[in-house]
Amino acid sequence: MSLTALISLMVAVPLVVYILVLRWRADARYDAVTALLPSAHVVEGIACDPTTAGxxxxxxxxxxxxxxxxFAVAFDEEGAGFYEGGRHVVEFLRLEWAEVESIDLATVTVNSNRQATALELTVAHDDESTKLPIVIKSTQGVTGFRFSSPFETNEHFKAIRSLRGASPAAPRPVVGLEAPAGEEKTARRRLAPGMSSVGMSRFAGIAVLFGLIAFLAMLPFGILTWTHFWAAPGMFFLPFLLIGLVAIAVGRIVGVFIPMRESAELRAGYTLSREGDINVDQLDPKTGYVIRVAGHQTLSREQEKSEILRARARESSRRRISTSFARWAVAICVILAIGLGSAYIVGTALWWNTTTTAVCTLVDYHYRDSPGGVVYDVDTDNCGPLQVTSGPILTPDQATKLGDSLRAGEKYKLVLRGWSEWPNSPRAIVAASDLMATKTGLNP
Structure with missing residues (x-):
């Protein structure tokens, strides 16, 4: 495998992991609003000048x-709610149907030169009317970056117009919170001090994931080392291996304490798990809001997700909750892996492209076995420690020929690559001329 292919893998694999783990923000927002308002007609809007002006x-x-x-728009029988955010959304504008004079289809200009069909709401406010065009993102095609076609927009128009024409409905019940009369459905309880069982579970998962990423970052260096293509990556192989093993071990150890923490939460009178004791309240692990009242049936996954989003939407009205810690942790790990790999590649490239010449007298030299290839350690009287090693300049056979040609006590004019610092140390000999005899070795 070539060095170019290995570098491509080091960059491509973390990027693929990043794309798979971190969802598009618009998709996350659409899913969050849909889960929050399951009976609403939700569309994802595209920001453009006519829309922002409206x-x-x-x-x-x-x-x-x-x-x-x-932004995302949720149309229901009462009006339209406009939401911003990602996995955690906040309603920044609400329009009741009484405020909307009409709903029509219109053509607007997007990105200076593109035409798109949009829903156009005519909104009455402050004794005047303002048109608010909404260009809808397509739900078809890859990642939905294109605009909805006129046909798709017309289908949305029909659905929204039917909602507007429907008679007002009774307030929607909160799924899973069929509380007795008079009981506060938005009850909030204080969480026990310390890391929650959910937090410990996430921490353990992140630690294991970090260990797997370390193993992933280790692979290119391991391949370079064990295929005898390059000696230097051996110094990175073991550290990445140890980091991966330690991270996975920490994750497993934290996992041992999760049942103990769950027992402590039960003693405090609540659970954070969907499959926890039904005789105690189930709380949202971040906000402490009750999402299932004690004594009621276990929530389904969809119900739990919906109730958690409702709880966090209430909290967001007072304080914006940050994006998922797990997603940020994965992003940071991937960025660190890419950054460390890129720094090593750039540093190594600069090292091997730094050429100097020196006249040195060899004091001693010896061959040693190395999993990375051929290595001769060379001691000199005035040039410091040097090496003859296979790598980007010399093949293993060429390095062996050059190393065998050297003689202790002789004075040589050496062509050297690199400097006596990170990432490769000591400097590498790529050619040697015996000043007392004939030229030996390879030309630079």
Whole structure:
């Protein structure tokens, strides 16, 4: 396998992992709003100048700024809610149907020169009317980056118009919170001090994932070392191996304490697990809101997700909750892996492209076995420690020929690569001329 192919793998594999783990923000926002309002008709809007101008006219600078970051719209029988965010969404504007004079289809200009069909809401406010065009992101095609076709937009138009024409419905019940009369459905409890069982579980998962990423980063160096292509990566192989083993061991050790923490939470009168004791309240692990009242049936995965999103939407009205710690941890690990690999590649390339010449007298030299290839350690009287090693310049056969040609006590004019610092030390001899006899070795 060539060095170029190995470098490509080091960059491509972490990028693929990053793309698979970190979902597109718009997709996450759409899913969050859909889970929060399962009976609503949800569309993902595209920020463009006509749209942001409409938001500015209706909701001021704050609404316009929020819309520029991307937004989702949830239409229901009461009106339309506009949400921004990712996995955790916040409603930044609400329009009741009484405020909407009409809903039509219109053509707007997007990105200066592209035309798109949009839903156009005519909103009455402050004794005037403002048009708010909504260009809908397509739900078809790869990742949905293109605009909805006129046909798709017309289908959305029909669905939204039917919702507007429907009679007002009773407030939707909160799934899983069929509490007795008079009981507060938005009850909030104080979580026991210390890391929660959910937090410990996530920490253990992240530690194991970090260990696997370390193993992934170790592979290119291991291949370079054990195929005798390059001696230097051997110094990185074992550290990555040890980091991976330690991270996985830490994750497993933390996992041992998770049942103990769950027992402590039960003694405090609650559980954070969907499959926990049904005789105690189930709480959202971040906000402490009750998402299942004690004595009620276990929530399904969809119900749990919906209730957690509801709880965090309540919390977001007071304080914006940060993006998932696990996603950030994965992103940081991937970026570190790419950064360390890139730094090593750049440093090694600069090292091997730094050429100097020196006149040195060899004091001693000896061959030693190395899993990375041929290595001769050379001691000199005035040039410091040097090496003859196979790598990008010399093949193993060429390095062996050059190393065998050297003689202790002789004075040589040496062509050297690198410097006596990271990432490769000591400097490498790539050619040698015996000043007392004939030229030996290879030409640089």
């Amino acid at each position: 938001f500015f006219g209706i909701g001021g600078a704050n609404a316009s700024t929020q819309a520029k970051r991307g």
